[in-house]
Amino acid sequence: MRFLLPLLLALGLTAQAASDHIVVALKPDKDPEKMLSERKVLADFLSKQLGRPVEVIVPLSSAVIIEGLANGTIDLGYLSATDLLNARKAKAASLLLAGEIDGKTSYTSYWVTLKDKPYKSIEDLKGRPVAFASRTSTSGFLIPMRDLDKRGLLPGNHDPEGFFGQGNVQFGTGYVSAIERVFSGEAEAAAVSYYVLDKDKHLTAEQRDKLRVLQSQGPVPTHVIAVAAALPPDQQAALKTALLALNEPAHTTLRDQLFTSKLVETDEAAHVTPVEEALQVIGVTTP
Secondary structure (H helix, E strand, O other): OHHHHHHHHHHOOOHHHOOOOEEEEOOOOOOHHHHHHHHHHHHHHHHHHHOOOEEEEOOOOHHHHHHHHHHOOOOEEEEOHHHHHHHHHOOOEEEEEEEEEOOEOEEEEEEEEEOOOOOOOHHHHOOOOEEEOOOOOHHHHHHHHHHHHHOOOOOOOOOOHHHHOOOOEEEOOOHHHHHHHHHHOOOOEEEEEHHHHHOOOOOOHHHHHOEEEEEEEEEEEOOEEEEEOOOOHHHHHHHHHHHHHHHOHHHHHHHHHHHOOEEEOOOHHHHHHHHHHHHHHOOOOOO
């Protein structure tokens, strides 16, 4: 039945004519109740576009999404570029579309400090306590580590404590927890995504007003929509067409609620290269 999908779509036949349904998985990074309504709207939109049932789920973690892509229970997953590398390593998925921000498929990582601190660059933080967003954050750990390495600030074993000092490297559970350590004085700077400071998303206006960018680094590859490797090419193409329809003016509000930005085609290898380099810095082998 799968080989009939393009014909079914072209004829506009109903979902009952398709052999199975599509499962789309989103990362659990927003309020669950808010995501519940967004999930339904996205499912309805894609069902109409594809002419077949679509289910949108929010698993507990990206690891669950990757497992689902590998075992065939998930067809599409919204993931970070780092998650995509893990999915590729498991031969579970490939890049279908990537987010585009201000005309680019990348954004910037910041080292953020308090406005009244005297530091002028990351070099001034030698021997000082800092906070990374988390051990798995692309913009809040991996890309900053890549930048430290390129600046020649990491020792031969690539241990950040060799620069910041023993016991001076902290890890938060996300952007806000890292910033909170700056406010409390536990850390002199925090590594986070640009939008923590530049956008009204994670901090209040009063909190952002107390902070400044010490240094920026990048590029940080945008999040991607990964497609299961086992899904036939014709179905992958149909899904891409359906998702690109979210860029039409009538659907951009839903698109931005779920995927933050415009969805575009891009070269997979080039997109993940900065993360591959960062993983090599911290000693993780990539596929």
